[in-house]
Amino acid sequence: MTTTSERNVTGTSFTRGLGIVTLLGIVLLVILGLFVSPADVNQGESVRIMYAHVPGAWLAYLAFIVTGVSSAAYLWKRTRSLTWDRFAGASAEVGVLFMGISLVTGSLWGRITWGTYWTWDARLTTTAFLFVTYVGYLAVRGLGGSHHQRARRSAVLALLAVLEIPLVHFSVRLWNTLHQEASVAGRGTDVTMDGLMLFSLFLGVVVFTLMYVWLVLHRQRALALQDMVEDTGLDAALAARRAEAAV
Amino acid sequence: MSETRRAFASVRATARLIAIKDLRIERRGRVLTNQVLPFALIVMVMFAFALDSDAVLERVAPGLVWLATLFSTLFVIARSFAVESADGALDQLRTSGAPSAGIFLGKALALMAQLLVLVVVLVAAAVVLYRADISGQGGVLLVTTALAATGGLAAVGTLYGGLSAGAKGRETLLPLLVLPVVAPVLIGATRATESAFGTNGIAVSEGWPWLGLLVVFAVLFSVTGAIAFGSLLDE
Amino acid sequence: MDDLGFILGSYLVTFGSISLYVASVVRRSRRAGREVPREQRPWT
Numbered sequence: 208m209t210t211t212s213e214r215n216v217t218g219t220s221f222t223r224g225l226g227i228v229t230l231l232g233i234v235l236l237v238i239l240g241l242f243v244s245p246a247d248v249n250q251g252e253s254v255r256i257m258y259a260h261v262p263g264a265w266l267a268y269l270a271f272i273v274t275g276v277s278s279a280a281y282l283w284k285r286t287r288s289l290t291w292d293r294f295a296g297a298s299a300e301v302g303v304l305f306m307g308i309s310l311v312t313g314s315l316w317g318r319i320t321w322g323t324y325w326t327w328d329a330r331l332t333t334t335a336f337l338f339v340t341y342v343g344y345l346a347v348r349g350l351g352g353s354h355h356q357r358a359r360r361s362a363v364l365a366l367l368a369v370l371e372i373p374l375v376h377f378s379v380r381l382w383n384t385l386h387q388e389a390s391v392a393g394r395g396t397d398v399t400m401d402g403l404m405l406f407s408l409f410l411g412v413v414v415f416t417l418m419y420v421w422l423v424l425h426r427q428r429a430l431a432l433q434d435m436v437e438d439t440g441l442d443a444a445l446a447a448r449r450a451e452a453a454v
Numbered sequence: 455m456s457e458t459r460r461a462f463a464s465v466r467a468t469a470r471l472i473a474i475k476d477l478r479i480e481r482r483g484r485v486l487t488n489q490v491l492p493f494a495l496i497v498m499v500m501f502a503f504a505l506d507s508d509a510v511l512e513r514v515a516p517g518l519v520w521l522a523t524l525f526s527t528l529f530v531i532a533r534s535f536a537v538e539s540a541d542g543a544l545d546q547l548r549t550s551g552a553p554s555a556g557i558f559l560g561k562a563l564a565l566m567a568q569l570l571v572l573v574v575v576l577v578a579a580a581v582v583l584y585r586a587d588i589s590g591q592g593g594v595l596l597v598t599t600a601l602a603a604t605g606g607l608a609a610v611g612t613l614y615g616g617l618s619a620g621a622k623g624r625e626t627l628l629p630l631l632v633l634p635v636v637a638p639v640l641i642g643a644t645r646a647t648e649s650a651f652g653t654n655g656i657a658v659s660e661g662w663p664w665l666g667l668l669v670v671f672a673v674l675f676s677v678t679g680a681i682a683f684g685s686l687l688d689e
Numbered sequence: 690m691d692d693l694g695f696i697l698g699s700y701l702v703t704f705g706s707i708s709l710y711v712a713s714v715v716r717r718s719r720r721a722g723r724e725v726p727r728e729q730r731p732w733t
Contacts, residue, residue, distance in 0.1 A: 214719075216715075216718040216719050216721075216722030217714075217715075217718045217722070217732075219732055219733070233704065237700060237704075240700070241696070241697075241700065251692070252692050252693075252696060253692055253695070253696065255696050256695070256696055256699045256700075259699060259700060259703045260699065263703065282685065301710075304706065304707065304710050307706070308702060308703050308706055308707070311699070311702050312699040312702060312703060315695045315696075315698060315699045315702075316695075316699070318695060319692045319695050319696075336634045336637060339630070339634045340634050340635075342630070343627070343630045343631045343634070346627055346630060346631075347617065347618070347627070347631070350618070350621040350622065350623070350627070351621065351622060352621070359685060359686070360617055360686065363617065363682050363685055363686055364617065364631075366682075367613070367635070367678070367682070370674065370675075370678060371634070371635050374638050374670075374671060374674070375634070375635075375637050375638055377638075377667075378637065378638035378641045378642060378667055379637075379641070381641070381663075381664075381667065382641045382645070418707065422707075422710070422711070422714070425711075425714050425715075425718065426714050428718065428730070428732055429714055429717050429718035429721065431730075431731070432718055432721035432722055432725050432730070433717065433721045435721070435724075435725045435729065436721045436724045436725060439724065439725075440724075
């Protein structure tokens with residue numbers, strides 16, 4: 208056992224390189240997004256929020272898709288492995304983080320552009336439900352029990368979310384059409400994107416993808432370590448009990 | 455062919471036994487009649503205090519009926535699985551070799567029966583307290599809505615109740631898991647009930663599409679639940 | 690300009706919360722890493 212506290216536990220030379228590139232990308236994105244890129248004709252300065260908001264939302268959706276696929280891979284007997292379960296968990300955690308961020312940045316953007324933090328638009332409402340659903344998913348992962356118990360519970364839950372989200376979206380859209388016209392249609396986001404704005408948005412997507420990969424790799428490894436600690440802790444406790452009984 | 459028929463018969467027999475068992479437990483314990491129903495009624499009275507206007511109450515009565523139903527449903531689900539996780543009853547069910555689809559359907563049916571009683575009482579309360587008005591045709595819509603909505607709620611409740619059964623902190627976890635999923639039921643049932651009550655002059659005929667949503671929801675979650683329940687039970 | 694706070698705020702929320710998350714992951718992995726020898730980690 209290593210007694211000294213290591214600085215780098217879950218890193219490899221790959222993630223270190225990835226981390227450096229990601230940091231450079233973040234710096235570049237902030238400079239481009241906040242200072243270099245021009246203001247939008249319709250949205251004015253508020254378009255700058257988009258460079259963080261849109262990639263965050265996209266990557267959150269991607270993260271939840273990865274969670275669903277990993278969960279299916281775990282449930283399928285031929286590929287059953289706790290590694291899939293840990294990838295599902297790590298991806299969901301990063302997805303919840305990104306979705307939370309894009310809900311906040313989105314409502315700040317809405318306050319500037321629409322004059323309101325929130326509208327009952329179907330996409331917005333579904334996103335909020337998605338967020339709460341995966342918060343619940345993470346809570347279920349924390350319930351305890353054996354590793355495989357956790358994996359099976361959460362995998363079923365992740366697949367149920369795949370069923371739930373289209374239903375929620377559909378019913379919110381039905382409900383919504385009674386009240387108002389879709390307010391997002393008049394957003395004017397991608398109408399007058401010039402080259403530099405488009406490039407900033409593209410850079411945002413790249414940076415968020417890099418962040419996602421870095422975060423999921425590290426979190427997955429941290430989860431593996433935590434599982435190992437629980438296993439060895441259990442073994443140690445069992446050994447101690449046996450030693451007690453032998454005396 | 456006789457193989458599948460035997461499997462279906464076994465599922466049906468299990469479902470019947472489990473449903474009868476759960477309803478018998480309820481009849482002896484009287485948790486629904488002595489605790490959940492009074493709770494639901496007091497919630498209806500509290501809504502009236504909070505909203506403080508006959509006109510507003512009349513307009514939002516359908517929504518309040520289904521909100522009260524949802525909140526009370528959480529208690530009924532918790533009760534349904536507290537019974538199972540006590541004394542390792544769920545482990546015995548698991549090892550008994552009974553088909554898990556049958557266990558799921560049985561528990562869902564018992565849950566649905568209790569929820570129907572709840573909805574009937576809450577609709578009656580809406581008529582008395584909020585001056586809701588039911589015509590003949592609206593009555594038909596209301597009954598079918600109640601059947602479809604409670605069916606969906608029961609399927610979701612059994613699925614998520616089974617998921618969190620026996621875990622620590624399930625009392626607080628269950629609402630977090632269930633409420634987002636049943637949002638379509640709240641939307642659909644409320645709109646259909648608005649038509650049935652004729653709230654804001656909405657015609658009864660406008661309620662039928664919402665009933666369709668409820669039926670789709672109930673069928674989807676019943677089928678999924680019957681398939682997925684097994685992997686939640688066997689450890 | 691009124692919007693400036695909102696725009697800077699959204700960048701702060703984004704990268705601030707991601708930094709906090711990174712810190713928490715690193716902290717958890719260091720704590721767990723103390724009890725798992727290097728040879729047992731599949732990625733080393």
